[in-house]
Amino acid sequence: MTTSTNLMRQRRFLPLFLTQLLNALNDNLYKNAMVLFIVYQVYDSPEMETLISGIATALFVLPFVLFSATSGQLADMRDKTRIIRWIKFAEIIIMSVGATGLLLAARGVSVDSLAIPLMFTALFAMGVHSTFFGPIKYAILPQHLHKDEVLAGTGLVEAGTYVAILVGMMLGGAMPIMWSIVAVIVIALVGYATCRWVPPAPAQTDETQVDWNPVRASKSLVAFSMGNPELRYSVLAISYFWTIAAILSVQFIPLAKNVLLADKQVAAVMLVAFSAGIAIGSVSINALLKGDISARYSAASVLALGAFLVTFYLLCRIWNLTPAGELFTVGEFLVQPLALALLANLVLIAVAGGMFVVPLYAFLTTKVDKSEASRSVAANNLISSIFMVIGAGVAGGLGFLGIPLQEQLLASLFLCLLSAQLARKLHALEVPAGEAFR
Template sequence: MLTSTHLLRQRRFLPLFATQLFNAFNDNLYKNAMVLFVVYSVYNSEEAEAQFSAIASGLFILPFFVLSALSGQLADMRDKAVIIRWVKLAEIAIMICGAAGLLLAWADMLTTTVAIPLMLVALLAMGVHSTFFGPIKYAILPQHLRKDEVLAGTGLVEAGTYIAILAGTILAGWLPVEAAALTVIVIAVLGYLTSRSVPPAPAMVPDQPIDRHVIRSSFALVRHTMHDREVFYAILAISFFWTIGAVLFIQFPPLAKNVLLASKEVASLFLVVFSIGVAIGSVSINALLKGDVSARYAPISVLAMGLFVACFYVVCRLWSAQVTGDLMDVSGFLAQPLAAPVLLSLLMIAVSGGMFVVPLYAFLTTKVDPGRAARTVAANNIVNSGAMVIGSLLAGGLSAAGIPLIEQVLLSAAMCLFSAWLGWKLHQAERHAAASVSAA
């Protein structure tokens, strides 16, 4: 079926989908509640706010770089459903720690010495949690779904992820921070309960030793995975895409406050619009490709993304020249004549981005041996996280160097050109592989 909603009625898919929804929701509710509270209630400097946002993003991403090789080995060599349950159980303890930090900051008790470090430790731990969950949510799909359902399932997981990001982001902007602290604990418990219904997914390559040397295993995993040209270009394209995404997401909260003179609710609205757009793009590309895993729309999608990033930059420049005064709430923001172009450009950035990245994730699980699917996703996570850490450091460095946030947006637009080239190279590799199969 081209429409993938039938999968939501299947026990082989629904519990995983629900667990992933809770996972993405909690990640974003906690992270955004923390960042928005610190940016709007603790710091009063554009440079400090941008640097904190970059540090928070970097800490969350770092475990993907260090531990993905281990997580990929475990996912291929152990039952994936069992790992999911252990990971979701750990999330409950992590969120209790993070909630304590949020409550201390809300009460203005030891904010800089205890509360913020505690929140950042919990964020780092959530990065570890997501590192072990990440390879499974894609690699388990070929075990539970038919081959012609994998792209649809991948699109649903990606769309569901961004719907959950949407919900978590909305609540982070509107919930009082003390309510957010309690909510993340409740959601962690719900995620564990749904994980208990995920069907068994036995090891694809059982009885093999696991290399626990994280540096050696990471290099070996990436080196082995990159031998396949299609997978190689898919990983590079995904990684560069998320580098762009990291820079944009780091910029949103301080840009909303300092350039658009908007409240934290408006900053949350930006992330909401972005999440809706990625969800639309994720589902739309499945209809365009008619279930076929292909990168033929990748170059044009990411070029369109770069064009809309440039439009967003132009609108922000016009905005900063016309609007002055105090921070605006959502109604005040929406009353501005340039509000619609701001939101439309953000929406289209995300729609084109979703259309670009979803088929590339399907490449990772359909173009390799099923016994290496989780390790392929893990190799992708290693390269992705390294690129995103670089993006976070770049954004933080530009802010430290005094480069205005509005000018940093142009960097993301320029990076889309390189992403388009990688998408074109992937499509060329795909056509070459198809020709080789036909000739054989």
């Protein structure tokens, strides 16, 4: 914890931390404000809610599949800080476009023909923006931090991302639309001003030729990640974890409504608990490992995640409470006998997840040469995005087949076992600490 506290006072870390936090905050504020406004103010239809949410998610994830390979090459072959500044400047333009779409929709002007296309264009552009920023926020850490600080820095970045996602989701749902319009532009401006303080991070390679063909570059990137055993095990284990997270996130709202008989605000509380747990686990693992980048606790963490999933499943099975009205409100839900145990269990699932995944992200940037760190993270982003889409599809398929929501929770147990096995293999390959940085 001392290392984490110290890093937050350092220019070599704090501006980057704040920049990536503001980035995640703006992404989620805009996405949630846009989706909720379209659903409740433009169409106000349950069927359209599902469609719009699905389209929004697909548009945001698609750039990670298309451009991760290019983003990794570019970040390795150019000064990372300069790229950050261009990305954050682009965010101002993107959010101006999105805000214009929101404003037109709020005024009822050309809603279908102009406002909604502008909003979705901005959302896709923010996905591209995040695709190019993603590899840098982890790969820059070994350049700016000492080797015994990288794990703490990775944990703080991961925790900050989840806190920002949480706050962005809450603000997007709570603020009036006009406030959201102003907020996304202001946050973009503040993010650009903050990124100007990030120290230079020049390229660590003499390579200068970027392959702009996304298909060829993606194939090369996957081959690169699978050719290094430590990188292969890390990427696959992280991807399985995010598949679990994707399955759970798809199930939260229908589980809250149809099993716990609770309203959307309770589903939001569940998401808050999950995000808070990830943040806690992300910071706590550094204290446990004392700065050492190691997968020695990763297998145990993901097995614990699986065990907590089983207890969460059992709590859902024995939940047999009927609300006074149609659905439990947050206040009514929290006073139910099993509610606090259920939320605590959800937090523990997320804590175990954070403790599992953070050391693996540190592996991505420290078990390869610094000149390849961005490509390592980009490979993970590409493969994880594909796995997450598959996971969300599996969750939807299970529901379509009529499998009860409680039983759907158990579908993730197989992935927990796979992740634990990969973590064991990764730990077996660990080299002495003095050789971990080349």
